[in-house]
Amino acid sequence: MSDANRSRHGSSIGQPVTRRDGMQKVTGQARFAADNNPAGLLYAALATSKIALGRVAFLDVAAARAHPGVVEVMVQENRPALAQHPDDKSVPFSFKMDLLQDDRVRYAGQPIAVVIAETLEAATEGAALLAPRYEAEPVEVTLDAAGAYVPETVGVGAPAEMRHGDVEAGLGSAAFRIEATYETPLQFHNAMEPHAVVAAWDGDALSLDMPTQGLALTQMRLASLFGIRMQDIHIRTPFIGGGFGSKLLSGPQVLGILAARLVGRPVKLVLTRAQMYGPVSHRSPTRQTLRMGAAADGGLTAIHHHLRTATSRFDDFLEPSGGVSHSLYAAPAIATTTEAVRLDTGTPGFMRAPGEASGSIALESAMDEMAAACGMDPLEFRLRNYAEVEPVSGKPFSSKALRECYTEGAARFGWAGRPLEPRQMRDEDGMLVGWGLGTATFPAMMFQGEARAVLRRDGTGVMESGTHEMGQGAWTAFAQIAADSLGLSLDQLEFRAGNSDLPNAGIAGGSAHTATAGSAIHSAGGQAIERLTELAVADPRSPLFGAGNVGVVARDGRLVRRDDDSRSESYSDILGRAGLDMVEGRGSAAADPAVAERYAMHAHGAVFAEVKVDPDLGQIRVTRLVGAFAAGRIINPRLVRSQYYGGMIWGLSFALQERAAIDPRTGRVMNADLAEYHVPVNADVPSVEAILVAEEDPYVNALGVKGVGEIGITGTAGAIANAVWHATGVRVRHFPIALEDITGALEA
Amino acid sequence: MNRFDYVRPRTVAEAVAAAAVPGSAYLAGGTNLLDLMKIGVARPDRLIDLNYLPGLDVIETLPDGAVRIGTQVRNADLAHDRDFRERFPAVAEALLSGASAQLRNAATVGGNLLQRTRCAYFQDTASACNRRSPGSGCDALGGENRLHAVLGWSEHCIATHPSDFCVPLVALGAVVEIEGPQGRREISLSDFHLLPGTTPERESVLTPGELIVALRLPADAAGFAAHARYVKLRERTSYAFAVVSAAAALRMEGGRIVEARLALGGVAAKPWRAEAAEAALAGCLPDADAFRRAADVALEAARASGDNAFKIGLARRIAIRALTLAAAGTPERTPALPASPFAPITGGLHV
């Protein structure tokens, strides 16, 4: 890092700048993939399987073809050839796809044909007219399925088993012990924008409007599938209507591209809401057994976190729920173990905080039960077991302001004076009131990313990086980082993003997009400034001539001598005199293995929840949520707060609402729409607050930022479950908590 | 969605004539019918649009004091009509507890009465469902049936009628006015919906082509205005169908219940008026004992049709709650969270 770069103090970073795309979004001007209508466009509709296992015996293709407006029906026989098998997973983060490669059905909702028509209505009716007949086989779709096995890995290559210390000895020596099993449900992706694609071929060149969280990876997989060159694939993804881990490249999108190839015209394919419950991944159910022991003084002696979860019959992704137990609480003995079953469902995958969300609700519930067993306040108990170093690895944390999160959150919430025993508080209307706490945690990760910066003779700058605006405000935050890196104000900067022709910004996932692409942008800007500095300090005509040794800083479109504010020169003057139209800088970023070797890197938080419960009817309402989070440097507090709100609301959903009702007889999801698959509405979230706790991290990356996108779910769901217990005295261990769980227990 | 003809009649007579053609369906707000057409559950050949018929969107007070509501009056307009709300507060509260603001702006009186069940198997054309496809069976039995009926069901169908609006209406003795090929007739709302028996496909007494033109609340129904509530249990605070709900209305004199009305929602294939419970309350003091006895009577015949035994206890509790709240008096304003147990929470702004 150059001196010039290091010493600049930012003017945009840290400001609560409003979203640059806000006006476009609220006025309907933001153009999402499905809003594109190129000339000659046709519409494609998927036909999906109603059975979960077996084969398609018959499709009435003739009836569909005969329907007015239908142009073509794509089935196994006429599906254009692929250069790579859809099961090939050589591209990172890939899953097997169902691209009409055979007549087998392996889950309900699997695409079995595509109808292409002049109108969406004709395509949809054409798909209905296919009236498939099946040969169905018996299915298994719940965690009770037979054939449990012990996998080697969970998540993306994480070990499925971890043992640190002697858990049995720890439990044996404990003064207090708990053992409890928690169940989390099958959940489906329901981003506002369903998966969509508008595809147009020109020879072997492919033009796509398509939401994706990973432009380069998507390009790479499409290049392999179609046997074409990456640079011939142009993807525009200026706005993504929510991704949450489901929007890398999905099978249905590839089917849309195949359909365009088949008919030789541009094709639009948009999933219906119901079609999202199958081929675009989901969060699998989990059953987690926690065994914990604590000494008489409340110090944990052991944690055993055992996970049973599921993947599909044909591919692998296991929700890594045990991971949270590795890093959060100091215990001399910690073990996580896993068993899994294979189900006749689509393949699970990344869903916001995959593993952390489901694991956290179990761990935080167990911590609450353990605190109660020890007769301690849940906050005091967590502080008693505060991890000063990462328990399993013994590494110091690169930074950890969790203690401050507890303190600031508790103060804001008014935690002090909380009665230890449950069912002690009532409001003026006689509602039971309960307070609960959960610790939030999410690892700070980095992928690889690149950026390109340009300073132009007119004094403006350009930053290019193929980043992804998923609704989280990336476009704004990256522009802020870019402006600072180039010493420009936001309005002097053009930020180009959301396009595969730009430098590869890595994926928007793992809460690592800002860290990754932001660091690349920061370094690209730094390099452009360095180039400019070289021009200036070597030029005897510049007021900065000879400043090389003491260095300069970039500020407001000028280079300024560090030791003398009065000596400065504008970018335009420097470039003009050098006879250049521009200077360019390139930057890249990636995780530094040496740092990872030395430090444990996580964001943390503490979430406090108040619930009210109707004592007779069991209806629960979360009346207050206060989260305090420490995630390194905050680029834009307004956007970050929104990320926390969104995560916390999802946590509420996790604790109280979300559940896919899958019929074990057929494997079909019986509530595949937003009327019946419940997520919170405004009335469910009367008050949510997020506190940004200061944290400086000199190690994680050049910017010192950790991720904020996923952590909000963790902690929150457990805090709510714990508050429900505190209100009612009823400990519900399966989620979402339902009315009858409360009234049933109160009656009993 | 299948292709269909679209007919826009100019008079009620034209509408009824148009609907005489088999395969016709009336289109009101479309919030239920169009959804069902999109998922292939309803496949009408002809839609007869009621939205341009004159005179069907009027709320009027008749000379005898009854209130007549045209079938095309939107749920939102009715709920926010000041006179109506003052005379029938529980009906307004029920309306505002249903669906979302956008849906209520579109949904009509007739459409609400005739909305179809939310049974997932009814909505899934690959499932067996006697109601959708007579004789095919009932996949809700032994399936996802947590929210199914506990009263009046048969082995042929265990579905519930989902309307909130209908619950206080049936308690208050509403009457449905019908125009059909055979002329005009009217029927009490409590006799309008049919229990499944062996013919669950017959959901109401309407015969093909018959049109609901209006709904009437008799003059005496306003006599309950001071003590009328609707309470609805649901899986989130708003925008969810009832798990169970209850409408209670009391006419009080000298601290005693002179006349009581009680109906339950979400428990049967029709809005369930609990007449025996009403009778049990007449002349009683409005106390917890009386309410508990009445609720027991109301649920006497209840039995689980699947994983829903909990609904029986909940229905009993919600009946008690509705009666308790009604006895306490109708609030001056419709609560910010209509029909919610959390209605008293101050500062709640959302509906």
Ligand SMILES: Cc1cc2nc3c(=O)[nH]c(=O)nc-3n(C[C@H](O)[C@H](O)[C@H](O)COP(=O)(O)OP(=O)(O)OC[C@H]3O[C@@H](n4cnc5c(N)ncnc54)[C@H](O)[C@@H]3O)c2cc1C
């Ligand atoms: C997401 C969602 C949530 C909902 N939540 C709730 C809720 O919480 N509580 C609740 O009560 N309801 C709820 N509803 C249902 C809603 O109230 C109904 O969809 C609405 O009342 C139907 O009215 P409509 O005018 O749109 O009827 P349409 O959809 O137009 O018609 C419905 C049926 O009635 C027939 N019909 C309509 N008018 C007449 C007439 N005059 N004569 C004869 N037949 C007629 C139609 O042919 C059709 O069969 C919800 C709906 C949705 C989509």
Ligand code: SF4
């Ligand atoms: S309960 Fe009734 S509506 Fe549901 S599947 Fe059975 S018959 Fe059909």
